[in-house]
Each structure stands twice: as C-alpha cells, then as structure tokens.
Amino acid sequence: EPEVTQTPSHQVTQMGQEVILRCVPISNHLYFYWYRQILGQKVEFLVSFYNNEISEKSEIFDDQFSVERPDGSNFTLKIRSTKLEDSAMYFCASSEGPSQPQHFGDGTRLSIL
C-alpha cells in the first residue's frame, strides 16, 4: 500500500539554525499538509498546499515557516530560525482530492537545543 515517507526520522538542531523537513507524498496525491505535535499535546494543523500555493495556514505558521514542492515528488517544510518551542513531531500528510482522506507519514522528531 502506498505511503507517505518523511526524512529524517529525527533531526537535532541548534537554536537559531535553519532546518528543512522532507516529505514524499503518495504519488497520485495533489493536496499536501503539514501538522505538528508537541510532546504530550494535540496534533495541530500548520498548512495546506495545492497547485504550488498555500491554500490554508494556521496562526502557528508564521514568517519563520515556509513550504515548497521543489520537484514532482518532494514536499518540504523549512523553519528559518528555529526556537526551542519548535521542538515537536512534524507530520506530513497528503490526499488525492480536497475531500478525500488525508494520509500521514510517521513524522520527523525535531529537537532544538
């Protein structure tokens, strides 16, 4: 069964550094999403992306965050200058259409030191 893959599984970064989290969505999916989950807390929506544009974003997704689909297979989340509070699991998801179920990867654990 096709799945969403995320790399790396664990990223450790110094505060203030830039980090890029990578995702390979399911190949025939057109809608892409990022969520995060701080340890012990709820899964929170960050951003949705379709047709090379952000279609929706949350208040968490501020100017420090950006997303990109640099080629036909990857979908990335960049945090420009990481803060301690960015430490969380980051989940990528994709869906075939806007009303279709979203399928999640197993996440990247981001640890900011």
Added chain:
Amino acid sequence: DAKTTQPPSMDCAEGRAANLPCNHSTISGNEYVYWYRQIHSQGPQYIIHGLKNNETNEMASLIITEDRKSSTLILPHATLRDTAVYYCIVRVMNNAGNMLTFGGGTRLMVKP
C-alpha cells in the same frame, strides 16, 4: 469545524468489540465525521468517514445517529495492536484542502 466530545479513555478485552462514542451535537449539514487513530510514536492513521449513512470497511464500522449528533466507531474484534488514541473529527467538505482539527481523542487500551 464543529467540536467533538469523546471519553478520554476506554478499556476493551482482546477479541471483543470496541465501541468508541463521539458527540458532535453542533455538526452542520455539510460536515462529515472522520475517525483517525494514532498508535504510539506513529502518524495519525485514517480509519473511516461518513456523512449520515452507516459505513463499514476492512478496519471498522461507523454508526451515525439519525440526527447526526453522535456517532460510534466499532472495532469488531479488537486486538492488542488496536491500542491507540482514537480521534473523532468533523470536517467541512468543499473544494479547499481542509485541515483536520484534532481534539484529545479516546485512549483505547486493549487488554489480553
């Protein structure tokens, strides 16, 4: 999106049916009920969704009340691997890539 209410935790004996309730009394006519689960250290996993009719797939059944104010997810023969947090989410369906709003979910513990 409408808010959902779920019990924080439930236990179920292995091999028995697990019935997970969800209240969504303020659901709108164009909102679907979605169920996801999150096994420890993994990403959320889609289970099933429905609008007003009952639905069944290889993982579970979804029973939605006639007034749509509540629903029940049924795992017919729970196994130890079904131990997870189960999320009931209501979601508007339109042409945008709509976000999922996760609550606290129900932590289901399947016991031998």
